[in-house]
Amino acid sequence: xxxxxxxxxxxxxxxxAIVAALLMSVTCCSGGGTxxxxxxxxxxxxxxxxxxxSATPAPTAxxxxxxxxxxxxxxxxxxxxxxxxxxxxxxxxxxxxYWFQLLSYGYETGDTSRLSSVTSLGCELCLNVTRxxxxxxxxxxxxxxxxxxxxxxxxxYVAQSDGQYQVTVQVQQTPITYFGPxxxxxxxxxxTSDTGHVLIAGFQGGAWRLIGLHPIR
Numbered sequence: 001x002x003x004x005x006x007x008x009x010x011x012x013x014x015x016x017a018i019v020a021a022l023l024m025s026v027t028c029c030s031g032g033g034t035x036x037x038x039x040x041x042x043x044x045x046x047x048x049x050x051x052x053x054s055a056t057p058a059p060t061a062x063x064x065x066x067x068x069x070x071x072x073x074x075x076x077x078x079x080x081x082x083x084x085x086x087x088x089x090x091x092x093x094x095x096x097x098y099w100f101q102l103l104s105y106g107y108e109t110g111d112t113s114r115l116s117s118v119t120s121l122g123c124e125l126c127l128n129v130t131r132x133x134x135x136x137x138x139x140x141x142x143x144x145x146x147x148x149x150x151x152x153x154x155x156x157y158v159a160q161s162d163g164q165y166q167v168t169v170q171v172q173q174t175p176i177t178y179f180g181p182x183x184x185x186x187x188x189x190x191x192t193s194d195t196g197h198v199l200i201a202g203f204q205g206g207a208w209r210l211i212g213l214h215p216i217r
Contacts, residue, residue: 068183071142072108087203089157095208107146110137146176167199
């Protein structure tokens with residue numbers, strides 16, 4: 001083989017190596033050449049979507065207790081707990097707590113409809129309490145305070161002859177201030193109380209219902 005032929009062959013080898021190197025460089029930069037190019041319109045759409053602000057949830061109105069400036073606002077509505085739906089000892093005690101939560105809600109809002117819906121019309125004390133609440137929230141009047149808590153709720157869960165049960169409840173209530181038009185106090189404040197009550201309930205129509213309420217003297 002002549003030197004002229006060797007020179008020509010050597011040049012062809014060097015050219016092939018350069019082309020291979022260029023191809024490898026393009027493959028590495030394009031990620032293997034498998035990702036399609038985006039058109040200008042699709043790129044603009046992607047930028048527009050990412051720039052769009054995300055929706056924010058509406059703020060929840062905050063609870064405000066009553067004072068001389070006005071009645072309570074956004075008072076949380078008590079929810080019947082799942083336990084209170086069962087005809088069991090735990091269910092009865094849960095219902096008793098729930099009943100007094102509804103009573104507390106009534107003192108703050110003047111709304112006793114939920115309380116009445118789970119209370120027998122035969123409970124005289126209950127009727128007197130709901131009437132007093134309604135009267136002290138009538139017109140431009142309202143009450144501040146009066147929140148009810150039940151630190152102790154107990155029952156032996158022994159049914160009486162009529163199928164009713166007794167629950168012993170410790171009831172604590174914060175002072176109550178009575179306001180009229182312009183925030184003026186129209187009667188003497190009711191002080192803090194800590195009393196015991198016997199709640200009588202029955203399971204009727206698949207749900208607990210308060211039959212009677214009696215203070216422990």
